Ligand code: ATP
């Protein structure tokens with residue numbers, strides 16, 4: 001128990017203190033509050049794991065709330081994808097699915113209450129003028145000439161705004177707080193604006209909408225959220241949220257900020273990711289190179305690997321950047337336990353075994369997963385012609401090259417030891433097109449009586465039995481490690497070689513693979529059958545290579 005105590009993060013320490021002091025009757029209620037204006041990314045996964053994780057740990061509840069106050073940017077497509085992604089990650093909000101837009105009536109009443117208390121007023125100035133008059137962090141703002149309107153006039157005009165009497169930009173409602181506050185958010189922030197656009201949930205009911213700041217904190221209060229956990233950039237909004245709580249006399253949700261996840265070589269901003277989608281820099285939100293949950297899921301990341309990653313990175317209250325190699329390590333670790341091994345050749349060259357009977361097929365036994373005996377065994381067909389990886393043969397290899405070359409011997413995995421007797425080159429290109437070998441019948445795997453030792457073992461597939469596959473190999477989407485420090489357009493940092501497509505040959509057992517099936521191609525990495533596959537056309541995404549850059553560093 002004491003060991004566990006030491007490993008508590010600062011949020012857990014705070015919550016345990018609150019529980020011990022009986023705050024809110026010891027109740028813990030969190031929420032995950034996305035704006036439905038894009039797809040969730042790996043940064044959101046951190047917040048989801050944190051909010052749902054803390055609720056589970058302290059027998060509390062976690063709501064899903066859509067902060068949908070900006071109708072122009074929001075869409076049901078985003079709502080649906082967000083719900084789908086959270087479920088996929090393994091979390092359940094049960095019947096607690098809320099929308100800030102469900103609170104629009106209540107928020108309107110809150111605004112009226114502020115007006116009646118003299119704490120809010122209608123401003124006729126333009127957005128530009130209001131913004132300029134707010135000053136800078138070092139220069140106080142200028143009070144609006146409309147600040148002292150009577151309560152009656154404010155109430156009438158606010159009702160008029162709601163009824164559509166005014167055009168967009170003609171009037172806004174502002175909180176009446178303090179134009180010289182050192183905190184910019186406190187300088188009479190706009191809390192309602194006219195937007196004559198339909199909302200994806202409330203339709204044409206409203207032509208005025210609360211700002212994010214006037215909806216977010218109050219929605220927490222309406223839902224009786226005890227601990228509002230959010231990222232550091234909202235720290236400066238906290239005094240404003242507390243001001244609303246005090247003036248409106250509503251449930252005192254308490255906001256605590258934690259550092260957002262920044263990941264090397266990765267963009268975590270919905271706005272920028274949308275730019276990549278809209279500009280066709282990627283094939284969509286679920287392009288396997290995207291750090292969206294839809295993208296990395298299609299790439300082959302498992303929910304467990306992402307939850308483990310979130311656990312490992314922990315939570316802190318200072319910004320930092322996490323090495324993307326740790327995320328890759330997490331998925332390798334998971335797939336190593338669960339993925340069956342298969343043989344696949346990504347860049348095939350034919351190898352002919354000249355002393356093996358033509359037309360003969362042998363079924364050889366192969367282990368499905370050396371990490372998991374219960375995964376069992378399968379057979380793979382062997383014949384006189386196989387494909388091997390082009391890079392596994394060298395015409396004139398150096399001494400340290402333990403694969404195939406003239407007069408050299410290697411083992412074909414699960415099969416025999418073969419010796420290279422010759423090769424043929426394309427006269428025009430000089431490329432090796434066929435390799436010739438002889439096999440030694442006494443070296444059959446598992447029944448080897450030869451006593452021979454060879455240094456290299458190669459993957460292969462029988463040329464007569466293999467199936468064709470398109471294999472998509474991915475590299476990082478960006479070439480720059482820390483994208484937070486760049487001054488130019490982030491799109492200048494895209495990796496031009498983030499996708500490489502190979503026409504591969506894979507073992508015939510994969511003919512029956514289903515979309516979403518995951519496997520390890522021995523020596524090549526972990527793969528997943530992509531949704532682009534059709535009857536007779538197999539498309540595989542490589543999730544990650546087998547080389548772990550994290551444990552090496554660690
Ligand atoms: P983006 O900048 O990508 O649009 P956002 O913060 O505007 O992100 P929201 O939909 O408002 O996106 O986020 C929902 C929740 O997820 C918020 O509580 C936010 O603090 C959290 N969140 C967003 N990005 C990250 C991140 N990189 N790391 C951790 N939490 C994040």
Ligand code: MG
Pocket residue numbers: 035
């Ligand atoms: Mg946001």
